[in-house]
Structure formats: C-alpha cells, structure tokens
Amino acid sequence: MAGAIHVSAAQNFRDFIENSLVLVDSGPSPTHPLRFLPRDSLKTYLTPKRLRQLGINPSEWQIIHTGYTTIFTILFLIDKAIYITRFLPHHCFDDEHLPFQHFEGWPLDCQSFSRQFDNAQWQFCAQTLKKGRLNNTQFPPQAIVPFIRRKAIKEDVVSSTYMVELHPEYDRLIDKVHSSMRKTGSETSKNANSL
Numbered sequence: 001m002a003g004a005i006h007v008s009a010a011q012n013f014r015d016f017i018e019n020s021l022v023l024v025d026s027g028p029s030p031t032h033p034l035r036f037l038p039r040d041s042l043k044t045y046l047t048p049k050r051l052r053q054l055g056i057n058p059s060e061w062q063i064i065h066t067g068y069t070t071i072f073t074i075l076f077l078i079d080k081a082i083y084i085t086r087f088l089p090h091h092c093f094d095d096e097h098l099p100f101q102h103f104e105g106w107p108l109d110c111q112s113f114s115r116q117f118d119n120a121q122w123q124f125c126a127q128t129l130k131k132g133r134l135n136n137t138q139f140p141p142q143a144i145v146p147f148i149r150r151k152a153i154k155e156d157v158v159s160s161t162y163m164v165e166l167h168p169e170y171d172r173l174i175d176k177v178h179s180s181m182r183k184t185g186s187e188t189s190k191n192a193n194s195l
Helices: 007-020 039-045 048-053 058-067 069-077 081-087 108-124
Strands: 147-155 160-166 192-194
Touching (some): 007 069, 039 069, 048 058, 058 081, 069 081, 069 108, 081 108
16 A cells, blocks of 8 residues: 545545445344344445545555455444555455454554454454355354344243345345345345345
8 A cells, every 4th residue: 555545535545435334134132233244235336436535555456355355344333444555465364264263373463453454344344144144053153144124023931933024135045036026126135045
C-alpha cells in the first residue's frame, strides 16, 4: 500500500459495510444481535477503482481482489490496512483460511493487533452449512450461523424445532439442481431447512 487514501472513499467503504450487514435471526430476544457481511457483497463492492481509492497499489489490487478482500476489510476496520502487504505473500493468511483460530506465524509487526483482528473477523466469517457435514459439527463460540429467518414448528418445555432459512450464499445443504422453487415472475426461490 503506497497510494493516498481518499477520505470520502474510506467513509463510503465504512458506510457500505455498516449498511450491508445482515441481521441474524437468533430468536425472540437475543442478548447481542449478530450481523454478518456476505462475502459476495464485499467482493462486488471492492472493485479495482475502489481499492485504488483506498490506497492500494495497482500491482496489489488484483491479488487482494482474488483472495484477500476479507483480510483487507478486517484490517481496514481496525485501522491497520497498511499491513495488508504483510499478508499477501502468505497463502495461509488468505480469505480461504478465515476465521483464524490461531495467530502464531503472523508477521512479527502484526502480532500486536491479533486480538483486534480476532474480534473483528467473525462478522465476515459466517459459517457455510454443507450437505452431509452437519453431524456433530461444532462451531467456535464466536461463529455466526447465517439464519436470516426462523419459524417455530414445535415448542415445548423439553425441546423446540424451527424451520430456518439460511442466507443463500452460505446454504450448501441442498444440491443446486434439486433446489426448491425456481424463481418465476416476482416469486423468489427459498430453501427451507428444519433444524
């Protein structure tokens, strides 16, 4: 990163993030409402032009755009975007490896903000649910499961059953070929899952 950051571009990016966060349906009265930013929205927003306006060198924007958009965004939010160049040479620090569970091996000059990074990363790391991969699945306590709607099917003292709708980007429970309703006219496609 060597270019100057346009103040308006930085504020626009912060506004985009705030306005694009999706609320998780955690039930009737969640203690702390959870929100997440879909990866595709972020990747669509961070065009080469916007990356340049945020101070990214032309030689680095393509690398960031293809594998480090989330890392860059987290660093940007914790005011450490200048350190993106320390992550780019290391494949083990790209978006595919998020969320980071451990921070050993980080560049020495980045270790001082690893806790800030850890706290900020979860809103960008909603969990993808995959067909055949849910039995005994345990997520870290900070993980966000992107339920965007839920409806009680059965509630009693012992247990409750809900029909939930996952954000489409994170729903790999149903093969795309066998997805429920196709989009026709003004109807939208929905995959309902019972958990």
